Amino acid sequence: MARMLMKGNYAAVYGAAMAGCTAYYGYPITPASEVAESAAALFPKLGRTFVQAESEVAAINMVYGSAGSGQRVMTGSSGPGISLKMEGISYCAGAALPCVIVDIMRGGPGLGNIGPEQSDYNQVVKGGGHGNYRNIVLAPNSCQEMCDYTMLAFELADKYRTPVFVLTDGVIGQMMESVTIPEPVKELPDKSDYAVFGTPLNKNLVNSIYIDHDDLEEWNMVLHRKYQVIKEKEVMYEEYMMDDAEIVLVGYGSVSRVLRTVVDDARAKGIKMGLFRPITLFPFPANEIEAFPERGIKHVLTVELSTGQLVDDVNLALAGVIKSDLYFRLGGNVPSADEISDKISELYGEEK
Amino acid sequence: MKKTMLRKPKGFVDVYVHKAGAEKDRTHYCPGCGHGILHKLIAEAMEDLDIVDDTILISPVGCSVFAYYYFDTGNFQAAHGRAPAVATATSRANPNKVVISYQGDGDLAAIGGNNIVQAANRGENIVVFFVNNAIYGMTGGQMAPTTLEGQVTTTTPYGRNVDTDGYPMRMCEVISQLTAPTYVERVSLHDAPHIRKTRAAVRKALQNAKERKGFQFVEVLSTCPSGWKMDPVKSMEWVKEKMLPLYPLGVYRDKGDEARVITRPVPVMDPAEVWKKLGISAEADVDFPRGDVADEYKKMSIRVAGFGGQGIMVTGQALASVALEYGYNVSWLPSYGPEMRGGTANCSVNIQDGTIGAAEAVKPTMLLAMNRPSLEKFEKTIVPGGTLIYNSTLIDIEPVRKDIKIFPVPITGIADDKLGNIRVQSLVNIGAYAAITGMFKVEDVVKLLPKLFKGKKQSIIDLNAKAVKAGFDYVKENF
Amino acid sequence: MTDAKYPRSEVNLDKCKGCGLCIAACPKKVLVFSPKLNSKGYHYAEYVGSGCVGCGNCFYNCPEPDAITVYLRNYDPEKEV
Numbered sequence: 001m002a003r004m005l006m007k008g009n010y011a012a013v014y015g016a017a018m019a020g021c022t023a024y025y026g027y028p029i030t031p032a033s034e035v036a037e038s039a040a041a042l043f044p045k046l047g048r049t050f051v052q053a054e055s056e057v058a059a060i061n062m063v064y065g066s067a068g069s070g071q072r073v074m075t076g077s078s079g080p081g082i083s084l085k086m087e088g089i090s091y092c093a094g095a096a097l098p099c100v101i102v103d104i105m106r107g108g109p110g111l112g113n114i115g116p117e118q119s120d121y122n123q124v125v126k127g128g129g130h131g132n133y134r135n136i137v138l139a140p141n142s143c144q145e146m147c148d149y150t151m152l153a154f155e156l157a158d159k160y161r162t163p164v165f166v167l168t169d170g171v172i173g174q175m176m177e178s179v180t181i182p183e184p185v186k187e188l189p190d191k192s193d194y195a196v197f198g199t200p201l202n203k204n205l206v207n208s209i210y211i212d213h214d215d216l217e218e219w220n221m222v223l224h225r226k227y228q229v230i231k232e233k234e235v236m237y238e239e240y241m242m243d244d245a246e247i248v249l250v251g252y253g254s255v256s257r258v259l260r261t262v263v264d265d266a267r268a269k270g271i272k273m274g275l276f277r278p279i280t281l282f283p284f285p286a287n288e289i290e291a292f293p294e295r296g297i298k299h300v301l302t303v304e305l306s307t308g309q310l311v312d313d314v315n316l317a318l319a320g321v322i323k324s325d326l327y328f329r330l331g332g333n334v335p336s337a338d339e340i341s342d343k344i345s346e347l348y349g350e351e352k
Numbered sequence: 353m354k355k356t357m358l359r360k361p362k363g364f365v366d367v368y369v370h371k372a373g374a375e376k377d378r379t380h381y382c383p384g385c386g387h388g389i390l391h392k393l394i395a396e397a398m399e400d401l402d403i404v405d406d407t408i409l410i411s412p413v414g415c416s417v418f419a420y421y422y423f424d425t426g427n428f429q430a431a432h433g434r435a436p437a438v439a440t441a442t443s444r445a446n447p448n449k450v451v452i453s454y455q456g457d458g459d460l461a462a463i464g465g466n467n468i469v470q471a472a473n474r475g476e477n478i479v480v481f482f483v484n485n486a487i488y489g490m491t492g493g494q495m496a497p498t499t500l501e502g503q504v505t506t507t508t509p510y511g512r513n514v515d516t517d518g519y520p521m522r523m524c525e526v527i528s529q530l531t532a533p534t535y536v537e538r539v540s541l542h543d544a545p546h547i548r549k550t551r552a553a554v555r556k557a558l559q560n561a562k563e564r565k566g567f568q569f570v571e572v573l574s575t576c577p578s579g580w581k582m583d584p585v586k587s588m589e590w591v592k593e594k595m596l597p598l599y600p601l602g603v604y605r606d607k608g609d610e611a612r613v614i615t616r617p618v619p620v621m622d623p624a625e626v627w628k629k630l631g632i633s634a635e636a637d638v639d640f641p642r643g644d645v646a647d648e649y650k651k652m653s654i655r656v657a658g659f660g661g662q663g664i665m666v667t668g669q670a671l672a673s674v675a676l677e678y679g680y681n682v683s684w685l686p687s688y689g690p691e692m693r694g695g696t697a698n699c700s701v702n703i704q705d706g707t708i709g710a711a712e713a714v715k716p717t718m719l720l721a722m723n724r725p726s727l728e729k730f731e732k733t734i735v736p737g738g739t740l741i742y743n744s745t746l747i748d749i750e751p752v753r754k755d756i757k758i759f760p761v762p763i764t765g766i767a768d769d770k771l772g773n774i775r776v777q778s779l780v781n782i783g784a785y786a787a788i789t790g791m792f793k794v795e796d797v798v799k800l801l802p803k804l805f806k807g808k809k810q811s812i813i814d815l816n817a818k819a820v821k822a823g824f825d826y827v828k829e830n831f
Numbered sequence: 832m833t834d835a836k837y838p839r840s841e842v843n844l845d846k847c848k849g850c851g852l853c854i855a856a857c858p859k860k861v862l863v864f865s866p867k868l869n870s871k872g873y874h875y876a877e878y879v880g881s882g883c884v885g886c887g888n889c890f891y892n893c894p895e896p897d898a899i900t901v902y903l904r905n906y907d908p909e910k911e912v
Contacts, residue, residue: 002627003637005673005682017626022619025441045629047617049444053437054470061434061467065410065441068428073441091431142708175711176669176684178676181632184623196426196442198449200405203365205420207429211372254711261709336714356906358890360897377846381894383873384850388894395896422896544856544888551891577850584850 002181008146008172009034011179012076012102015150017042018184021072021100023049025062027081030114031170032104035076056081060088060101067097068206070195072154072188076102078170079112079120082128089163090129093223094208096194098157100150101135102166104173105305107332115332116169116254121309124165125281132220134227136164136234137281139252143177149279151182156234158189160226167281169305171254171334236279237288241267245274247348248292250302250314252278254334259303261337262344273344281310289317299348300324303340305333363395363404365424380418384584386485386541386574387416390550394452394481395423397555403562407450408442410435412464414456415489415576425452433464436471439478447616450561451478458488461497461521468527472567475532477614479561479568481554482523485576486595493579497521500594505579520598524571528604534566536605540573542591546601565611573599639679640796648717648737649789650704655713655730656781657698658722658743662764663778667720668699670782673804674792675703685711696725703791720781722763724749741784759788759831766822776819783823788831794824837906838885840878846898849873853889853899862889 006014012035016024024043026036036052043050049066053059059075066073077085082103092099105120107113127133136156138149146168153164196204210216238256241263242248249259256277266273274297278285292300300322302311311326318324327343329335368376381388398404404424411419413432420427426449430438439453453471460468460482471478487505488494494507498520502511512520524538535557539550550572557568573595575587582590620629627634652675656668665686672682680703687698700713718739721727724747727740734740736755744760745768751758761784767777779797786792798817805813840862842853847869853876854862861882864874876889876899885903893899 002632002634003676005669005676005684014630017630020621022621023441023444042630044617046620046626048619049441049616051440051444051474054466058434058437058440058467058470061431061437062441064430064434065428065438066445068438069408069442069445071445087431088434095429171685171711174686176672176682177708178682180637181627184621184626186623188621196408196428198406198408198426198446198451202426203424205370205427205429207370207420207427209417209429215372257708258710260707264709334712336712337710338714354905356903356911358887358899358901358903360900364896378848378898379895383848383894384852385894388896389892392891392894392896544886544892547888547891584852585855588852588855 004179004181005176006143006179007034007174007176008140008143008168009104009174010038011143011147012150012166013038013042014179014181015147016074016100016154017046018182019072019151019154020185020188021048021074021154023066023071023073025051025053025059025066025073025075027053027056027059027077029078029081031106031173032076032078032081032102034173035102035104039074056084057087060085061091063099064088064092064095064097067092067099068095068196070191070197072158074100074102076104078104078106079108082120082123086123086129089135090131090133091208092163093129093133093135094131095206096161096223097163097206098161099163100153100157100166101163102150103168105167105169107330113332114170116171116305116334117330117332118169118253118255118305119309120167121281121304121306124167133223134230134282136160136162136230136283137167138164138236139167139279139281141168141172141253141256141277143172143175143179146172147179148182160230161194162226168253231283234280235283235285235288237285238277238279240275240277242274242276244272245297246272247299247301247344248274248276248297250276250278250289250300250310251304252281252310255303255305258335258337258340262340265337265341266344284313284317286313286317289314290319292318293321298322301327301344301347303327303335305329361392361396361399363398363424364422368421371418371421379422381415382578384575384577384587385415386572386576387483389541389547390481390483390554390572390574391419391422393547393551393554394558397551397558398425401555401558401562403450403558406448407452408446409452409454410439410442412455412459413490414459416454416456416483417490419454433459433462433467435459436464436467436476436478436480440471440474440476443477444616447477447614448564450558453478453480455480455482456489457482457484457486457496457498461523465497468523469530472527472533472569473530475566475614477561477564477566479557480570482569482571483574484523484571484599485574485579486520487576487579489576489579500598522599524569524604527569532567533569533605534607534611535560536569537603538571538573538599538601540591540596540601541575542573542588542596560611564614566614640677640793642678643790643793645790649791652701652703652718652789653713653716654701654703654718654720655698655716655733656701656720656722657726657730658696660697662722663775664697664722665699666778667781668701670778670804671701671703671785674782674797674800677796677800678791680704681706681708683708683711696723698726720785721747722777723747727751739788741781741788759784759827761823761826763823766826767819770822771815771818773815776816779816779819780823783820783825784827786820787824787827794820837902838883838904839902840883840889841900841902842876842878843898843900844869844875844877845871846895847873847875848895848898849875850894851876852892852894856888856892858886858888859884
C-alpha cells in the first residue's frame with residue numbers, strides 16, 4: 001500500500017526518492033536530523049548515495065558537485081546549518097545548478113533552541129548568501145505536502161536550473177500524518193548541455209566565475225530574467241473561505257493550520273474571515289495580495305513565528321492601501337487558535 | 353610508444369576558450385610559476401595514460417582557480433577549500449571516472465583543512481594535487497599555513513612568528529596518519545631531476561585513479577616568484593634551501609597492490625523496482641469498514657499525556673495508525689518544550705474526515721491521562737462534553753470536571769497484573785479507546801499489530817493482542 | 832652529432848615569458864636569453880642552434896604549455912602526422 005503514517009521529515013525523503021533523487025549529502029541537526037536519517041535508511045536500498053558530510057558547508061558543496069554531475073540531489077538542515085550552507089547555495093545559484101534543500105526551521109538567532117520558528121524566512125526567501133540570486137521556496141503545511149512539494153521542488157529545480165528550498169518548521173517536520181506515496185518519475189531530464197560527465201563528447205564547465213565585468217553583468221541579467229519568469233509563472237497559494245471574507249489571515253507552514261482552525265471558529269460565530277496561505281514564498285503571491293482591497297477585504301492579519309519577516313512581503317504587496325497587522329510568537333511557542341482569535345477581537349472587535 | 357618529441361600535451365585544450373581577454377594561447381600564470389610545470393606534467397600523464405576523456409578536474413580558489421582554462425577534461429570550479437567535497441560528490445556520481453582535486457596551500461590546508469582530511473579519511477576515489485608554495489599567491493602574497501617560520505609575507509611583515517601564527521603545516525604527515533589513503537608522496541619542482549620524480553608521482557597517482565584505487569595525495573613543493581618577490585631561478589634555489597629541510601620529500605604511504613578497488617552501487621531508477629525495494633505495494637489501499645461511531649467521536653482531538661516510558665508516544669502513533677486504516681485523516685504531534693526531557697511526555701492526535709487544522713490538541717475532545725500531573729495539567733483544557741480516560745492505577749485523585757464524560761481505567765494495573773508486562777499499556781489504551789468510541793474493532797487492531805510492531809517477536813505481538821482485548825473488555829464490563 | 836638537425840629545442844618566442852628556468856636547467860648550456868624582446872616585452876629564451884642532447888629538461892622545467900618543443904633524436908618529420 002502506498003499510504004503510510006510518517007513524519008514530515010521522512011515524507012520529504014520519500015518525495016525525493018520518487019523524484020529520482022540519486023544522492024543525499026547531509027549533516028545532523030535537530031529538528032532536521034530525521035531527514036538525513038531517513039535518507040540513510042532509504043537511499044542504500046535503492047543503490048543511491050548517502051553521505052554524512054563533515055560539515056554543513058561540505059554537504060552543500062557536495063550538492064554542488066552532484067548537481068554539476070547531472071544528478072538530482074538533496075540536502076537538509078535547520079537554521080544554524082542553513083546559515084553555513086549559504087556559501088554553497090550561492091555557488092549553486094551562480095553556476096545555475098539545480099538542487100533541493102529542506103529547511104526544518106528552529107529557533108534562533110545563534111544556537112536558539114530546537115522549537116519551531118519561522119525565522120529563516122529572510123535568509124531563505126531573499127537569497128541568503130552573497131550575490132544577486134533567489135531560491136524558489138515552497139512552504140508545505142502537511143506531511144503529504146512535504147512529500148509532494150519535495151517532488152515538485154526537483155521538477156522546478158531542473159526546469160529553472162536553480163536551488164529550490166522546501167521550507168517548513170519543526171512542527172511539520174516532526175509530526176506524523178497519512179502520506180500517500182506518489183509514483184516514481186519515469187523519466188529524468190537530459191542535462192548533457194551543462195552537466196559534467198567526463199566523456200569524450202562532454203567537456204562542460206561548471207563555474208560561477210566571470211572575471212570580466214561585462215561578462216558578469218550579462219550573466220547576472222540572465223539570472224535576473226530567470227527570476228522574473230519564475231515570478232510570472234510559478235506562484236502558488238491556497239485560499240480558504242476567502243470569497244466573502246472581510247478579515248483575512250495570512251500565514252504559511254504550521255501556522256496556516258492553526259489559522260485554518262481560527263477561521264473555522266470565526267465562521268461558526270458568523271464572522272466573515274478567510275485564510276490566505278502563500279505556498280511559494282519566492283515567488284511571493286504579491287499580485288493576489290495586492291488585489292485584496294478590490295475584493296472587499298478590510299483587514300489583513302499576518303501571523304508568523306518570526307518578528308515580522310513574512311509581513312514585510314505582505315506589506316510590500318498591499319502598499320499601504322489597507323490596514324495590515326502582525327501577530328507573532330517566538331522561541332518555539334506556537335500560538336493557539338484561541339490566542340489568535342482573541343488578538344483578532346482586540347484588533348477588529350468593535351468593527352465586526 | 354616511445355616519444356619522438358616533447359610538445360604541448362593533449363591533456364591541454366588547443367585554445368583556451370574559457371580564458372577572459374584576447375590572449376587565448378598562453379596561461380595566466382606569472383613567469384616561472386610552478387603551477388605551469390605541474391599542469392604540464394598532469395596534462396602529459398593524462399595523454400599518456402589515455403584518460404583525458406575520462407577525467408573531471410576540480411579547480412580551486414587561488415592562482416589555479418583558472419586551471420579549467422587549460423585542461424581538456426570535464427571541469428568544475430569550486431568554492432575556496434571545498435574542492436575535495438565537490439570531488440567527493442563528482443566521484444560518487446561518476447564512479448568510473450578519474451576525478452582530480454587540484455589545490456593550493458591556503459585552499460587545502462587553511463580554509464579547506466577539514467574538507468581534505470575528511471575526504472582522505474573516507475578514502476574517496478580521487479586524486480589530490482596539492483601545490484605547496486608557502487604563500488597565498490592570488491590574493492597578493494599573504495601568509496599560508498605552510499609559510500615558513502620567519503618568512504615575510506604581506507600579513508607577516510615582520511616574519512612568521514610561531515608564537516602568534518603557529519607552525520608550518522606538513523600535510524603529507526597529516527594525511528598519512530589516516531587509514532584510508534592509498535598513496536601519499538611529497539615531491540618538489542626545484543630542479544630537473546626532482547621534476548622527473550614529480551612526473552613519476554603524478555603518473556603513479558593517475559594510474560592508481562584509473563584503476564579506482566582510492567585516495568591519492570601528491571604534495572608538490574613549488575615556487576611563487578611573484579609572491580616571494582624573487583626571480584624564478586632564485587625561487588628554485590629557495591625551495592631547495594628553505595623548504596626541503598622542513599618538508600622532507602618521499603613516499604609517506606603506498607599501499608601498492610594492497611589497495612582496494614573502489615566500486616559504487618548502480619542506482620535503482622525503474623519506478624516499479626523503486627516501489628518494490630521500498631516495500632510499497634502498487635495495490636490500492638482498502639479501508640476497514642467503519643462501525644457505528646457516535647457523532648461526538650467523529651472528530652477527535654486527543655491529548656495523550658503521562659510519564660516518559662508509559663508508552664505515550666506509542667499510544668498516540670497507534671491511535672493514528674489504526675484510524676488511518678479506516679480512511680480517516682490523522683495527525684500525530686509530539687510535545688515540545690522542557691517536559692520532553694523532564695520525565696513527562698505528551699502528544700496530540702487528530703482523527704477526522706476533512707482537512708485537519710491545528711495539529712496540537714490545545715482544546716482536546718479527549719484526554720488520555722496516564723499520571724496525576726497530566727490530569728492536573730490538562731483536565732481543564734478538555735472541551736465541554738468531551739471525554740477523559742484516566743489511569744486509575746496511578747492517579748489517586750478524583751477529576752473535578754462535571755461537564756465531561758469520565759472513564760477511570762486501571763491501565764497500568766491491567767498491563768502489569770493481568771498481562772504481566774507493563775510495556776503493553778499502549779495497547780490497553782487502544783482497547784479502551786475502541787470500546788468507548790466504537791471507532792475501532794478489536795479484531796481489526798489485532799490484524800494491524802504485525803505492521804505496528806514490525807520486526808518484533810511473535811510473542812510480543814500476541815501479548816499486545818491480549819492487551820487490546822483486555823482494555824476493550826474492561827470498559828465494556830465496567831461502564 | 833651536436834650539429835645534427837635532431838635533437839633540437841625550439842622556443843616559441845611569443846609564448847615565452849622569459850623566466851629563464853629552461854636556461855638554468857639546460858645541461859649543455861645551449862639555451863640563452865635573446866637580446867631581443869618578444870611582443871610581451873620579455874627577453875625570450877632561444878636555442879643557440881647546436882649542442883642539444885634531447886634531455887627534455889627545458890621542456891619539463893618550462894611552465895608554459897607550448898613555449899618549448901623538443902624534437903628528440905628519433906624524430907622524423909616524414910613519420911609525424
